[in-house]
Amino acid sequence: MLKTLLKYEWKDTWGLCTACNGIALILSVIGALMISLWHYSDDKTFTDTQTTMLGVAFSFYIIIYIVSVFAIVLVMKYYFFVRYYKNLFTDQGYLMHTLPVKSTDLINSKLIIAVLWQFITGIVVGICIAIIVFSFADIFGELSIMDFKEAFHDIEMEFDEIVKGIPLIASGIISGLVTPIFEILLMYMAVGIGQQSKKNRLFLSVMVLIGLYMGKRFLSSCLSVPLQMLVINEDISLTTVNVGAVLVALAIIAMTVGLYFLNKYFLEKKLNLE
Amino acid sequence: MEMNNTYGQPPVGQIPMGQPMPGQMPMGQPPYGQPMPGQMPMGQPPYGQPMPGQMPMGQPPYWQPMRRPMPQLIVEPMPKLENGPSLLECRNLTKSYVYGRNALDHLNLTIEKGHIVGLLGPNGSGKTTLIKIINGLLVPTEGEVLINGQKPGAYTKSVVSYLPERTYLEAQKDVKSLVEFFADFYQDFRKERAYDMLQALGVPIDARLKTLSKGTKEKVQLILVMSRDAQLYVLDEPIAGVDPAARDYILRTILSNYNSEATIMICTHLIYDIENILDDVVFIKNGRLVVQSTAQNIRNKFGKSVDMYFREVFAC
Numbered sequence: 001m002l003k004t005l006l007k008y009e010w011k012d013t014w015g016l017c018t019a020c021n022g023i024a025l026i027l028s029v030i031g032a033l034m035i036s037l038w039h040y041s042d043d044k045t046f047t048d049t050q051t052t053m054l055g056v057a058f059s060f061y062i063i064i065y066i067v068s069v070f071a072i073v074l075v076m077k078y079y080f081f082v083r084y085y086k087n088l089f090t091d092q093g094y095l096m097h098t099l100p101v102k103s104t105d106l107i108n109s110k111l112i113i114a115v116l117w118q119f120i121t122g123i124v125v126g127i128c129i130a131i132i133v134f135s136f137a138d139i140f141g142e143l144s145i146m147d148f149k150e151a152f153h154d155i156e157m158e159f160d161e162i163v164k165g166i167p168l169i170a171s172g173i174i175s176g177l178v179t180p181i182f183e184i185l186l187m188y189m190a191v192g193i194g195q196q197s198k199k200n201r202l203f204l205s206v207m208v209l210i211g212l213y214m215g216k217r218f219l220s221s222c223l224s225v226p227l228q229m230l231v232i233n234e235d236i237s238l239t240t241v242n243v244g245a246v247l248v249a250l251a252i253i254a255m256t257v258g259l260y261f262l263n264k265y266f267l268e269k270k271l272n273l274e
Numbered sequence: 275m276e277m278n279n280t281y282g283q284p285p286v287g288q289i290p291m292g293q294p295m296p297g298q299m300p301m302g303q304p305p306y307g308q309p310m311p312g313q314m315p316m317g318q319p320p321y322g323q324p325m326p327g328q329m330p331m332g333q334p335p336y337w338q339p340m341r342r343p344m345p346q347l348i349v350e351p352m353p354k355l356e357n358g359p360s361l362l363e364c365r366n367l368t369k370s371y372v373y374g375r376n377a378l379d380h381l382n383l384t385i386e387k388g389h390i391v392g393l394l395g396p397n398g399s400g401k402t403t404l405i406k407i408i409n410g411l412l413v414p415t416e417g418e419v420l421i422n423g424q425k426p427g428a429y430t431k432s433v434v435s436y437l438p439e440r441t442y443l444e445a446q447k448d449v450k451s452l453v454e455f456f457a458d459f460y461q462d463f464r465k466e467r468a469y470d471m472l473q474a475l476g477v478p479i480d481a482r483l484k485t486l487s488k489g490t491k492e493k494v495q496l497i498l499v500m501s502r503d504a505q506l507y508v509l510d511e512p513i514a515g516v517d518p519a520a521r522d523y524i525l526r527t528i529l530s531n532y533n534s535e536a537t538i539m540i541c542t543h544l545i546y547d548i549e550n551i552l553d554d555v556v557f558i559k560n561g562r563l564v565v566q567s568t569a570q571n572i573r574n575k576f577g578k579s580v581d582m583y584f585r586e587v588f589a590c
Binding site: 001004007008091092093094095097098099100101102268269270271272273 | 406409410411412413427428429431432434436438440441442443444455458459460
């Protein structure tokens with residue numbers, strides 16, 4: 001049944017998520033074209049006034065572009081938050097919770113698709129940034145494919161050093177992969193807590209989410225300060241840094257697993273459909 | 275019960291829609307509005323006049339509350355068709371809300387297979403809470419509910435077909451995709467039956483749910499629920515939002531689309547409209563079981579219809 005749930009979850013979310021990512025890509029392409037046009041204006045084809053106007057339009061566009069990309073990322077997050085709430089804790093919940101599936105299947109299907117879209121959005125945002133960066137590089141001539149080749153060459157030269165830092169790198173990668181899952185589960189838990197109220201459940205869920213985010217920020221600051229002090233301190237060995245990074249990754253994994261079971265608990269024991 | 279591909283033609287051996295089930299009172303006979311045998315005619319005596327044996331209005335004066343004793347507990351266990359666990363069993367079922375009184379108060383109830391049961395009670399008596407617990411939408415505070423001996427979960431949801439009292443389908447989806455959705459999730463869903471009923475009611479299958487009227491939405495929901503070969507159908511106010519003509523169709527749909535070994539539990543306030551299809555009645559008051567009996571026993575024992583008896587038991 002998980003497969004069937006995944007199929008419907010993908011079908012239902014495909015439209016809006018594709019549109020959001022498509023808009024981000026289109027905005028990036030328009031931005032790249034504007035940068036090229038600005039670059040072209042240096043060839044004295046345009047008058048000074050036209051160049052100034054192009055400069056103003058370009059600056060204005062870049063601001064809009066950055067805000068839009070941030071907005072799209074936020075809309076995507078909020079969309080999955082509201083979808084979880086609407087689908088499982090409003091009238092639609094009467095259908096979803098009477099399907100012959102386990103409560104873990106309901107969480108898993110929503111989590112997998114939401115995380116998948118977070119990764120897709122991450123890749124799209126990366127592509128958008130690359131488009132803009134390469135457009136700038138074209139103007140200033142400061143970045144070329146050769147720069148990347150040289151960078152990779154440097155990495156090869158320091159391979160021995162990198163081997164020693166594998167736990168640090170692996171912990172970083174694992175944390176990077178688990179963090180989106182953690183954030184989605186945090187949103188789901190805010191919904192689970194919010195629906196315990198009799199009224200204004202969505203509003204309360206948002207408030208709980210803000211509180212949880214603040215708590216998360218505080219906790220991550222508490223964890224990152226000692227880690228940064230370790231990195232800054234030159235006397236500290238790489239082994240100590242590795243151990244610190246592995247501990248942080250383990251803490252993130254443990255909190256993610258904990259959140260998963262809390263969400264399961266809310267669906268199985270604290271379901272409170274009006 | 276499979277339907278032939280030809281629209282409107284039931285397969286051999288199946289009761290055509292609109293025809294009564296064996297041993298059941300024909301629908302529409304006596305026509306609606308006419309009294310059933312042993313039933314008090316509607317409208318006689320006129321409203322405002324006391325019923326025979328009833329205290330006339332105004333005596334004692336309306337400002338003095340009439341003390342009505344709690345009705346005598348009548349529980350007649352249903353006969354079992356076969357050995358094994360009962361279809362539905364509620365043991366000491368209690369549900370209390372943090373912000374209110376007990377919606378269910380140590381309720382004990384057993385329902386067997388092959389019955390049409392009316393779950394009746396005034397507003398706030400705990401009917402909907404009970405239905406939600408049966409369907410796993412609420413968790414009881416105390417006690418347990420068992421369906422075929424199992425607690426609500428993936429298995430029980432595969433044998434219970436539930437119609438809530440609200441529109442619970444996504445408004446953006448079209449009727450056809452909703453049929454496909456049900457067919458994908460419920461193994462006992464019969465697509466042909468659903469399409470036959472949708473065509474009989476003239477529901478456009480390509481229309482999005484949000485473009486349909488409230489009554490049509492309710493018909494779509496009922497068709498989806500009754501197109502399953504479930505063991506227990508739980509229908510919460512199935513006829514509340516539709517016109518009287520559609521009520522006839524809905525009741526016929528309910529009667530002609532369920533397996534005779536299955537049980538239908540209907541929760542409604544419109545007792546008069548459904549009482550001639552009920553085998554059994556369950557009255558709930560303040561979260562407690564007050565009456566569980568066959569409809570015929572109530573008529574025989576008290577000489578009045580279930581509707582009239584309900585009014586007497588729950589008179590304000």
